[in-house]
Amino acid sequence: MVTTHVFIAVSLDGYIARQDGDIDWLLQRDDPTEDHGYAxxxxxxxxxxxxxxxxxxxxxxxxWPYDRPVLVLSRQLNAGSLPEKLNGKVQFSCRAPGExxxxxxxxxxxRVYLDGGQVIQSFLREGLVADIVITTVPVLLGxxxxxxxxxxxxxxxxxxxxxxxxxxxxQSHYRVTSSAPDVAH
Amino acid sequence: MVTTHVFIAVSLDGYIARQDGDIDWLLQRDDPTEDHGYAxxxxxxxxxxxxxxxxxxxxxxxxWPYDRPVLVLSRQLNAGSLPEKLNGKVQFSCRAPGExxxxxxxxxxxRVYLDGGQVIQSFLREGLVADIVITTVPVLLGxxxxxxxxxxxxxxxxxxxxxxxxxxxxQSHYRVTSSAPDVAH
Numbered sequence: 311m312v313t314t315h316v317f318i319a320v321s322l323d324g325y326i327a328r329q330d331g332d333i334d335w336l337l338q339r340d341d342p343t344e345d346h347g348y349a350x351x352x353x354x355x356x357x358x359x360x361x362x363x364x365x366x367x368x369x370x371x372x373x374w375p376y377d378r379p380v381l382v383l384s385r386q387l388n389a390g391s392l393p394e395k396l397n398g399k400v401q402f403s404c405r406a407p408g409e410x411x412x413x414x415x416x417x418x419x420x421r422v423y424l425d426g427g428q429v430i431q432s433f434l435r436e437g438l439v440a441d442i443v444i445t446t447v448p449v450l451l452g453x454x455x456x457x458x459x460x461x462x463x464x465x466x467x468x469x470x471x472x473x474x475x476x477x478x479x480x481q482s483h484y485r486v487t488s489s490a491p492d493v494a495h
Numbered sequence: 496m497v498t499t500h501v502f503i504a505v506s507l508d509g510y511i512a513r514q515d516g517d518i519d520w521l522l523q524r525d526d527p528t529e530d531h532g533y534a535x536x537x538x539x540x541x542x543x544x545x546x547x548x549x550x551x552x553x554x555x556x557x558x559w560p561y562d563r564p565v566l567v568l569s570r571q572l573n574a575g576s577l578p579e580k581l582n583g584k585v586q587f588s589c590r591a592p593g594e595x596x597x598x599x600x601x602x603x604x605x606r607v608y609l610d611g612g613q614v615i616q617s618f619l620r621e622g623l624v625a626d627i628v629i630t631t632v633p634v635l636l637g638x639x640x641x642x643x644x645x646x647x648x649x650x651x652x653x654x655x656x657x658x659x660x661x662x663x664x665x666q667s668h669y670r671v672t673s674s675a676p677d678v679a680h
Contacts, residue, residue: 322652323642450619452650458637472657482631
């Protein structure tokens with residue numbers, strides 16, 4: 311069985327990027343002297359699954375930021391879209407969330423880092439997210455790409471831990487408990 | 496000078512109520528044995544300023560929930576809309592945020608509790624919110640009335656404190672620092 315795990319930063323009003331993908335508001339508020347736990351988080355994840363937007367953003371960085379194999383979920387991109395230097399590091403799939411996890415399970419993968427708003431939303435809607443580490447940045451953007459989206463029913467979470475940093479980040483770790491039929495509308 | 500202060504609960508995806516105003520999802524997760532600080536918050540507030548939606552929701556409660564004078568900002572409602580039992584407890588105004596605060600200052604008011612999504616958003620847009628206590632409830636609703644809205648520029652916040660409760664609520668207290676021209680888009 312493959313479990314998926316989210317580790318993501320959002321503005322206080324819930325955006326993971328501006329509408330054009332810009333995350334300077336986030337980078338400007340990142341204090342490199344603080345350990346926000348990414349290294350500990352990624353240590354036991356074998357693959358990273360992301361959407362096209364996150365992939366294309368990563369391509370703009372000076373260096374490829376991931377040291378795990380990456381699976382990009384996209385109907386538009388395929389291996390032909392891949393810069394040569396990323397051969398062997400990135401694969402593409404246009405399959406649905408459950409099928410993607412079945413494919414990874416066949417490769418003996420157990421724990422996946424899930425990244426990107428659209429991908430996180432689609433896995434959440436299918437009940438395929440195990441837990442979420444959400445780091446809230448003390449800024450209101452007013453618009454952008456939202457972390458969360460529409461649902462067919464409420465999703466209950468259990469808070470596992472929460473901590474704050476001198477920089478003003480608040481990081482909370484939630485287990486996705488289940489859908490909650492008793493409070494569904 | 497009048498300062499305004501926000502104390503509000505939101506779902507993890509940023510909603511203060513379902514689209515129809517329902518807050519059962521919040522009440523169901525309220526642990527009455529936990530002190531979330533409302534009494535300490537309200538102790539030094541002299542007036543409550545809210546919008547029509549919050550007012551009409553409060554009217555549905557068994558008892559009128561506020562022990563402070565309430566000013567309802569509405570273009571539709573006026574004193575004629577007021578149930579007799581609330582005479583002397585509720586006033587109405589259709590004035591803009593800055594004018595409302597000037598009106599209250601003339602009555603020697605200093606600290607105001609600001610409630611309701613639309614009202615909070617309009618005061619935030621005009622730079623008229625001093626601080627925000629935001630309590631995040633561990634549930635995703637997928638839709639509803641959002642706490643925050645569009646802005647003309649970023650708003651910077653300073654985290655003053657953050658704490659979590661056994662029920663899973665995470666409460667963070669932010670001072671509204673200022674607009675941040677250096678990160679405006």
